[in-house]
Amino acid sequence: MLKLFRAIALIEGVTTIALFCIAMPLKYGAGNPVLVPPVGLTHGLAWVAYVLAMVVCLPGKGFTMWEVARTFIAALFPFGTFLNDGLIRRKQAALALRDAA
Template sequence: MLKLFRATAILEGISYLALFGITMPLKYWAEIPGPNKLVGYAHGALFIAFITLTILVGYEKKWGIKKLLIFGAASLLPFATFYVEEKYLRPEKVD
């Protein structure tokens, strides 16, 4: 489950950056709304998967509330899922 969580963290981060860095400007500046809708759906699904996997892996690994809150906050900030993947989810760093 950890490999899935790591992949989801990276994909969620990429979708966040694509949504706000590429498709939102296309929607509002170039009046091309199509990509924003597709990337928005993907980002929403990945966000839900990331939060769900945070809870499941946290329960499995017996993480404390502090670590769970760090992951929850990371899902809301650009680049933060990349940080938690590197700092907390590498196989040698998972406790």
């Protein structure tokens, strides 16, 4: 399940980059807002999927309350999901070791 969550987090992060680094500069820098609605919608859906995936994928995986809060907070800041990936990757590796034993 953490593999699925990491994939959703990656998508959320990439859509954030697309919105902030492509769509919004085109809108405000070049006066061409055509990409903001589709990229914004895609990012919004990815964000909702990220939060829902937290609810489904994280329980029972050894996350402390702080780590769950940190994972949610990561979705509120640009590039936060990328910075939080190390935590998720370590939890995924620890679960794999636990399950192999």
